[in-house]
Amino acid sequence: MNTILGQSKTPWHLWVVGIVSLLWNLGGVVSYTLTELGQLGDMGFSPEELEYFYSFPTWAVAVWALGVWGCFFGSAALLLRSKWAVWLFGISIVGLVGTTAYQRIASTLPESMQTTGQDLFAALIWIITIGLFFYASRMKRAGVLS
Template identity: 30%
Template sequence: METKTPLWFWILSIIFLLWNLIGIGSFVAQVLMTPEALEALPKAERELYDSYPSWTYIVYFIAVFAGFLGSLGLLLKKRWARTLFLVSLLAVLIQMGHSLFVANALEVYGNEALILPVIVTIISIMLLWFANFCAKKPWYN
């Protein structure tokens, strides 16, 4: 007897996929920012962008694309989705830690600089938890 996959799994998995697509969009927008758009930023923000070493963009890439691929794996009910969500979470922690504590985004944006990193980190933790939770269900196989 085959156990039916619950509707809430599909709904949440699609929401998580859309969330990760937003992350990819954000990454692409930042990487492809034109010199004119960068010049239009306030001086402190321009200096902040200029201070990021290239490895932070690699970590950002890993965070968003591992999350996206993990979401695809979740929809396909693959156990490797958990590994990708773990990789994404670790990359998020490195990226956000650098931004907040090394690049000093808090000095540029104030306490508002905490909002998005906290949300992204919480959702990354939720994705990993959800993938682990689902992997234990008979309908996930």
């Protein structure tokens, strides 16, 4: 095993996963930020959809922030080879659980958002978020993250 100052050599796939996940999570950051700034009006959402997004209770906004920012900073930490990536991706899972609970249990999605495509996109978010957590955990165990 090649080591530099006690760390394993950075595998090529860490850079690919880190960069792709950072770009993917940037989409979530933009969505969250535009929503919180009240700037979704020009993005093609219906008035019903805009009302839904803008009416999130404080706790739902807070867990959404945990999910979005945890995953974004987790990707950045992965690129920096920081062990904090595992914690940040874990925090993002907590946020995702809370956001999903709000969207699927505590609120009523607008009919236009109750589609198979929306369900598949939600499943993809879960798969990617959990995958990033396990990937970072594996890289930490391998000594790549410190």
